[in-house]
Amino acid sequence: MTTNMAAGTQAGVTGRRAEGAGTTLRMRAVSRSFGAVRALDNLSLEVAPGELVALLGPSGCGKTTALRIVAGFEYADSGTVTVDGKDISPVPAAKRDMGMVFQSYSLFPNMTAQDNVGFGLRMRKQSASSRSKRAAELLDMVGLSAQARQYPHQLSGGQQQRVALARALAIEPSVLLLDEPLSALDAKVRLQLREQIRSLQQRLGTTTLFVTHDQEEALSISDRVGVMKDGRLEQIATPAELYERPATTFVAEFVGTMNRIPGSYQGMDGVMVLGSVVPVHGGRPDDLAGEIDVLVRPEGLTIQATPGGNGIVTERTFLGSLTRITVLLSGDVSVKVDKTSAAATDLVPGASVQVGVVGGEPVGVTARH
């Protein structure tokens, strides 16, 4: 099957795209400045056919600018964006054949859910009957058949975003662009919708670029996650790799929870931290001289209630099966430690504890603040 999903296709929604039939999206050395602010700095990114890549970063990191350049709502000062090898820079947004779901509710208020979904097909000059048939299929797919005749103001926020998703998918876009589509929704609906997005995306095999500031969202549904900072891609990797082997300190601290504990080099490849010697990820970095901090995840630390230990519990947060304990160590260092809730009953604020590192697990190091 070819990857060109242009106008006038009559076939059904599903089954139209087999596994891996999506398009390749490539951004090469894309830069964009707004006045003195460099929103994108030499960004290169490739999204493989059928892949879902998330761009994750704090607000102002350039992730939305990147998405808008791909969509055609912004232009790049330099660099190219290609879809299946074809440069789309001169192509206006209306002709890019990309489906987009926006952060704010973007359904046309003057049209019913069904007409919203059929709008893109109408622009592609499809007949009224094939439009309504396909719109019905897509609404069925997002579970909103019963709401087909309702206007957007009669739908809840989550329903509106599902219609928006159906609308974006109706045109069988070459690339699906998701601009924080879940951030206006409340927690429970957000969780359901993100799973729905992922399962639809996988079933249709649509190449997808997903922008979010929510790391949990990015890590949970993406094939790969690109962490951005100051217009640059810090690291792009699978969620597990990002979590376990962060390439930079920024990534380490932005993705998941990370403790910084003062340590010192011990031999060639080890560091001494909390009384144990542990190996360093990828060996000892050459550019780190002087004092160092060791980066350890909450699950990489051990904790025991011990009279006269090296820390005092200051806080505990129940997370379900786990409980997160905040401990103040000597030297005014605060660390977070995860413990199964059943084993954490005696770790109450004020309790004296002994915190250590799980032996043998490699850790990251960084220059001390």
Add this chain to the structure above:
Amino acid sequence: MATIASAEQADTEVPAKAGRPPGRRRRWAAWRWAVLLIAAVFFGIPLYSGLKFAGFKAFTQVIGYQQFGSAFALSLRLALIATVLTLVLMVPTSVYVHLRLPRTRRFMEAITILPIVIPPIVLIIGVLKAAPGFLIATPNLLGLEYVILSMPFAYRSLDAGLRSFDVRTLVEASNSLGAGWPTTLWRVVIPNLRTAIMSATVLTVALVLGEYTMASLDNFQTFPVWIVNFEQNSGPVSVAASLLALFVTWLLLMLIVTVGSRSARKHGGAQVTLFSVGIQQVSRTRGESE
């Protein structure tokens, strides 16, 4: 085709608006009736006096009166010219300003208020100096002057309408679905601006039907000019004509508000009032949790 959304999901989400909340039914306190009564007396007595003075016979005479037909026709023609030109100019302009030049909105507001600030006589002299020869001494020139005069009202209505929904996102959504600019304007922006466009229309029509100064300075016998001219000849007839004009204008306004509100209820759009389009509906949808 399988449904991915679970049934549970559909159940947990409550539609944003399920009818009118019971608390919104108005209870009329005594003081409200008092205010209403005072207002009714204030507006009603002059109207009643006018009716009494004119007598019913005058109303039947108005229509057959000399030059009434031509004056009324001229006013309608001017209203049409002014409305069409105003909308054709102001709708794309206000949309453009809203999307591309949001920073100049203050400036636009200041500019559009000028016709109110500048005395009509100054405007007219300016227009007469600037207008091309083929327009001078034709009623079309007056139509153009009315376009200028109605600009403050039209711009404000349209601006309020544009602020009542997220134009930028809707335009981008429409673009990304393959609609070019003309289609987006026609199918997405204008339908959602309908109430604002209606209120701009009403205000323009009402203004044209009631404008006296410019018409008389330009020496055209529009409906208001006719009323004044014939006051000398026949007081009752001119009063009857004024009342008729008032009634027709009022009817138009009511029509617009009714039609506008009905469409707003259907689409959940903004409520129509004449000078502004309420944005409370939008903020309510936005702000609520699910």
